[in-house]
Amino acid sequence: MKRLIMTVLLAAAILMLGSGMVFAKTLKLGTMGPLTGPYAADGNDIKNGVLTAVEVVKENGGIPGFDSIEVLPQDTACEPRQAVATANKLINEGANGVVGAYCSSATLPASEVLDEESIIMITPASTNEKVTSRGLPYMFRMCGRDDDQGAIALKFMQEKLGAKSVYIVDDKTAYSQGLADGVEKMAKAAGIKVLGHEHVNQGDKDFSAILTKVKTDNPDVFYMSMQNSATGALMLIQAKRMGIKAVRLAQDAVYHPQLIEIAKDAAEDVYLTFGFIDDNAPAYKEFYAKYQPKYGNPGAYSGYAYDSAIAYLKAVKAAGSTDPEKVKAELMKLDYDGATKHIKFKANGDSGSNYIIRKVEGGKFINYWNPATGKLY
Amino acid sequence: MEYFFQQLINGITLGSVYALIALGYTMVYGIIQLINFAHGEFFAAGGYVGVIFMSYLLSQGAPAWVCLSGSLILAMAYCAMLAMAVEKVAYKPLRNSSRLSVLLSALGMSIFLQNGLMLTQGVYDKAYPTELTQGGFEFGNVMLSYMQLFIISLTAFLLVALNFLVFKTRMGKAMRSTAQDKIMSALVGINSNRIISMTFAIGAGLAAAAGIMVGLYYGSVRYDMGFVPGIKAFAAAVLGGIGNITGAMIGGFIIGMVEIFAAGYISGEYKDVFAFVILIGVLYFRPSGIMGENVDDTRV
Numbered sequence: 001m002k003r004l005i006m007t008v009l010l011a012a013a014i015l016m017l018g019s020g021m022v023f024a025k026t027l028k029l030g031t032m033g034p035l036t037g038p039y040a041a042d043g044n045d046i047k048n049g050v051l052t053a054v055e056v057v058k059e060n061g062g063i064p065g066f067d068s069i070e071v072l073p074q075d076t077a078c079e080p081r082q083a084v085a086t087a088n089k090l091i092n093e094g095a096n097g098v099v100g101a102y103c104s105s106a107t108l109p110a111s112e113v114l115d116e117e118s119i120i121m122i123t124p125a126s127t128n129e130k131v132t133s134r135g136l137p138y139m140f141r142m143c144g145r146d147d148d149q150g151a152i153a154l155k156f157m158q159e160k161l162g163a164k165s166v167y168i169v170d171d172k173t174a175y176s177q178g179l180a181d182g183v184e185k186m187a188k189a190a191g192i193k194v195l196g197h198e199h200v201n202q203g204d205k206d207f208s209a210i211l212t213k214v215k216t217d218n219p220d221v222f223y224m225s226m227q228n229s230a231t232g233a234l235m236l237i238q239a240k241r242m243g244i245k246a247v248r249l250a251q252d253a254v255y256h257p258q259l260i261e262i263a264k265d266a267a268e269d270v271y272l273t274f275g276f277i278d279d280n281a282p283a284y285k286e287f288y289a290k291y292q293p294k295y296g297n298p299g300a301y302s303g304y305a306y307d308s309a310i311a312y313l314k315a316v317k318a319a320g321s322t323d324p325e326k327v328k329a330e331l332m333k334l335d336y337d338g339a340t341k342h343i344k345f346k347a348n349g350d351s352g353s354n355y356i357i358r359k360v361e362g363g364k365f366i367n368y369w370n371p372a373t374g375k376l377y
Numbered sequence: 378m379e380y381f382f383q384q385l386i387n388g389i390t391l392g393s394v395y396a397l398i399a400l401g402y403t404m405v406y407g408i409i410q411l412i413n414f415a416h417g418e419f420f421a422a423g424g425y426v427g428v429i430f431m432s433y434l435l436s437q438g439a440p441a442w443v444c445l446s447g448s449l450i451l452a453m454a455y456c457a458m459l460a461m462a463v464e465k466v467a468y469k470p471l472r473n474s475s476r477l478s479v480l481l482s483a484l485g486m487s488i489f490l491q492n493g494l495m496l497t498q499g500v501y502d503k504a505y506p507t508e509l510t511q512g513g514f515e516f517g518n519v520m521l522s523y524m525q526l527f528i529i530s531l532t533a534f535l536l537v538a539l540n541f542l543v544f545k546t547r548m549g550k551a552m553r554s555t556a557q558d559k560i561m562s563a564l565v566g567i568n569s570n571r572i573i574s575m576t577f578a579i580g581a582g583l584a585a586a587a588g589i590m591v592g593l594y595y596g597s598v599r600y601d602m603g604f605v606p607g608i609k610a611f612a613a614a615v616l617g618g619i620g621n622i623t624g625a626m627i628g629g630f631i632i633g634m635v636e637i638f639a640a641g642y643i644s645g646e647y648k649d650v651f652a653f654v655i656l657i658g659v660l661y662f663r664p665s666g667i668m669g670e671n672v673d674d675t676r677v
Contacts, residue, residue, distance in 0.1 A: 037601075040500035172646070199646040203605055205595045208387035209640035209648070215518070216380050230502040230597060237507060237596040241522045243515070262504040262597045 027066040027316065029054065029309060030090040032083065032100025032110060033125075035075035038203065038228050041258055041299060042102050046124055047073045048295040049305030050099050053313065056290055063317045076110070078103040083110040091117050096322040099308045102301070103227070104128030105174045111139050118324040120331070122312060124304035127252065128175060132349045138324060140331065140345060142304045142311070144275055144353030146175070149251060150182035152355040152371045153223065153273050158190060160357070160369055161247055163220040165193040169210060169235070170225040172199045179251060180225040195219045202227065207235050211242045222246040229256035229300070233263035240266040247271065252355075255300040260363055267360045276356045276367065277303065277340055287339035307338040379518045384641040385634075390525045390594070392633025393532035397587035398610035399617070399625040400539065401580025407556045407620035408576045410476065414483040415463060416584060417607020418490035419456045423585025424598035425494065426452040428503050431589075441509045445527075452589055453582040460581030461574045463490075469570070487603075494600040502597040510593050528590045535583060536626055542579070543622060552576060556620070609636075612656050618669020627667060631655065 031050045033043030054069050062069065072093055074086035083106035090098055091114070098114055098121045101107045107126040114121045115136045122140040123131060127149065132141050157163040166187055170180035177199065184197050195217040198210050214222055222244060226232040232254035239248065248270045255274045260267045278284060287306050291298050315330035316322055335344045345351050356377075359368035367377040398420055405413045431448040439447070467486045471479045513522030543549035554562040555572045563569050591606070592598040613632045617624025632652050639651035659667060 036495070036500055038599075041502075044500075169645075198644075201646070201649065205591070205602070206387075206391050206636075208390070209384060209637045210645045212380065212383045212387060212641060215383075230599070233502075233504075234595050234597065241511075241513070241520070241524070243520055258502065262502055264504070264507060266507070266596075 025066050027063060027069045027313075027322065028072055028093065028095045029069060029312065030072045030074060030093075030095035030098040030100070031305070032074045032076050032086055032090070032098060032106070033102045034078040034106075035073065037077050038230070039078050039102060041229065041256060042125065042253075042301055043075065043078075045256075045299030045302040046100060046102060046305040047071075048291065049124065049298070049302040050309040052287065052291045052294070052302075053306045053309035056286070057310065057313045063313060065320060069313070074100070076101045076103070076106045078106050080105055080109045083107070084113055086110065087113040090114070091119065095119060096316070097122070097312045097327070099124060099305055099312070101126065103173070103175065104131060107131055111136055115139065120312065120324055120327055122308040124308045125301040126175075128178065135348070138328065140308075140311075140349040140351070142308045142340075142343075142351055143252070143301070144355050145350065146179045146182060148353035149273050149355050150179055150186060152357070153183055153249060153251065154186045154190060154192075155371050156271065156273070156357050156369060157187070157192060157221050157249065159374055161221060163192055163247070165195050165217075165219040166221040166223055167195045167214045167217055167219040167246065168197040168223045168225070169207075169214075170197075170199055171202050171204075171227055171231060173202065173227040175253065176225040176227045176251075180223070183223060183225070202231075204231075205234055207238050208242070211235070211239050211244060214239070214246065215242055215244050219246050222248050224248065224250040224254060226250070226254050229254050229259045230262060233259050233261075233267065236263040236266045236270060249273075252300060255358070255365070257297045257299060260360060260365075264363075268363075270360045271368065272358050272360075272365070273355050274300070274358045274365075275304075275341060276354045276370075281337060281339070283337055284339040303340040307340050307343060310338065311343055380641075382516075382519045384637055386519070386521055386525060387641075388634035388637035389630070390528050390633075391637055392630035393528050394587050394591055394606065394629075395610050395613045395633050396626045396629025397532055397535065397583045397590075398606055399613040399629040400536075400622060401584045402611050402614040403617070403619055403622060403625035404576050404580045406614070407622075408552065408573055409468070409472070409559075411468065411479050411483065412611065412619075413468075413577075413580075414480070414607070415467075415486040415490055416580065417603030417610070418487055418494070419460055419581040419603075420584040420588040420591075420606060421494060421598065421600065421603035422459060422490065423452040423456045423581075423588030424592040424602060425498055425503065425588075425600075426455045426585070427589035428505050428592055428598055431509075432506055435506050435509075444506075444509060449586060449589055452585040456581040456585035456588075457578035460577040464574060464577045469573075487607075491601060491603065498600055500600065502599045504597050505592045507593070507596050524594050528594060531586065531590065535586060539579070539583070539622070548572075548575065609652070612653065616656050616659055616666055618666025621666070621668045624666055624668030631667075 031047050033046040035043045076083040087110040102125045104126040107123050111121050115138050120138045124142045127146045168180050170176040184194050250272045252274045255272050315327045318330040319326035341354050357369035358365050401416045427448045430451050431444050434444045467482045510524040551567045551572050555569050559569050613628035614625045617628030635652045635655050636648045640648040
């Protein structure tokens with residue numbers, strides 16, 4: 001008898017729980033990125049950017065038809081296999097949309113899985129050309145593309161620095177080596193002498209042997225393509241100690257507040273290719289005011305992650321549902337000034353590149369050179 | 378020629394670090410025939426204690442030499458205690474079990490310590506106050522930074538001190554006799570448990586010193602920094618003849634030099650390959666390592 005009562009009670013409890021779920025409609029937004037390992041800083045930036053966006057949307061009245069918005073953060077560890085596993089996990093948990101991932105090598109396979117289930121994915125950080133060139137219908141990109149980035153780096157070397165020679169170092173990831181190879185090819189075509197193109201291993205800390213080569217060859221420009229800002233910082237410290245005089249030029253994955261925190265004065269006067277950010281734009285100010293007190297200074301991809309999440313939520317709001325076709329149609333209609341850039345998606349899912357040259361000056365990143373006009377900011 | 382000398386200095390610096398870590402492997406192996414895979418984590422922990430204490434001292438306005446020596450001593454003491462605790466928890470209860478279980482226990486300890494560091498210190502790099510270590514001497518185009526000089530001379534000092542300890546003191550004598558035969562030395566009144574503890578402590582202290590030097594030299598520390606140098610130092614210990622202290626030093630310097638010269642003259646991509654090819658080559662022709670004796674397998 002006792003057992004029967006227990007069973008009935010249990011069944012009733014489950015039923016109540018189930019019916020409760022039916023009424024409380026929750027919008028589930030997944031995030032993907034490396035939350036552990038060498039690229040954890042960037043993965044956490046993405047997660048924090050999305051959390052900030054959700055907070056802002058909730059404060060502005062949320063989304064009609066949904067009681068709450070839930071963020072489901074997933075750790076890809078920048079590995080293709082784990083990325084696919086987390087994509088499946090997000091599908092099981094019923095994610096409606098996904099912001100992520102960080103490494104292109106993780107984004108590419110994960111997006112295939114998500115696309116099969118018609119889940120919209122917006123990457124805030126993967127710059128590899130293939131991300132949007134495969135023609136996946138639900139794949140979007142908030143940041144720029146590598147081919148554009150390499151071209152800007154070259155333009156800067158030629159027009160502003162008047163460089164005659166360059167030494168290139170990368171750390172052999174799909175992203176960093178792809179970009180460095182592109183720069184090498186373009187530099188050769190433009191008549192800039194490539195004195196060397198060296199690779200270091202991920203996880204290396206000692207670059208003294210390579211840097212000695214750079215010093216001996218004495219190039220005009222030392223181009224660093226690293227997957228990780230902390231590694232970039234170590235290289236800058238050692239380059240300074242070694243007394244390398246070449247102009248140091250890096251790219252967007254090296255761009256992170258961590259770079260200046262670790263390298264300190266060794267990071268001074270480093271140039272980086274990164275998307276243009278207007279610190280005074282109202283949308284950026286709103287983002288910064290929400291983000292900074294909670295998570296500290298925004299990382300390289302915090303802003304892009306924030307914009308990705310806002311764009312997705314805006315589209316859901318306009319569509320009035322999470323139906324992927326409707327949301328996609330609304331996403332394509334978006335045309336507004338986000339925190340990091342003007343948001344207007346192209347047919348292939350790209351939002352366009354807006355790379356400029358940024359520079360470390362006085363312990364801060366500043367907008368430095370505008371490639372479109374060839375002028376300083 | 379300048380290029381060669383610059384690479385030579387780089388190689389000696391890196392070799393010093395490997396040598397210091399390798400000593401811990403070799404000493405522990407010498408005394409209880411255990412490859413202590415958690416050894417790299419003492420190196421990482423030392424780096425962390427160093428950065429925390431050094432930043433604190435610096436913020437209190439202490440002069441540079443106080444920051445350096447104070448944090449060095451504290452980190453070495455901390456890691457020595459940590460190593461003794463690890464030995465008590467993970468290795469002592471298994472002393473009479475098969476070697477495999479102790480090895481697995483060591484691997485488990487390594488994962489445990491690394492995750493402990495990650496959870497308490499975070500996944501981000503922690504920056505060392507590098508302003509203490511700017512500048513250096515310049516001979517023509519060859520640069521010997523103060524930091525490199527500091528690493529090389531501190532390593533030399535520690536190596537001399539260790540040699541003195543092992544070969545000239547009563548404790549060193551006890552260590553050597555325990556390594557030779559634990560039961561017999563216990564019979565003549567040597568407290569072998571204490572000696573084993575001390576061996577762990579000394580090895581971990583040296584690794585902690587290496588951790589601080591690496592942090593200062595490269596500018597930052599991270600929770601997983603112990604793994605790769607740990608493997609390299611293990612290779613160095615094997616190369617020199619595991620169990621042999623002089624061998625570990627020589628092995629450390631060889632691995633460091635090979636790595637730097639391979640990167641400098643051949644390719645940065647394959648530098649690790651060359652280091653391990655040398656290791657395999659030496660072991661092929663001289664299985665006991667460079668300085669190792671040919672031990673009879675039947676020895677109990």
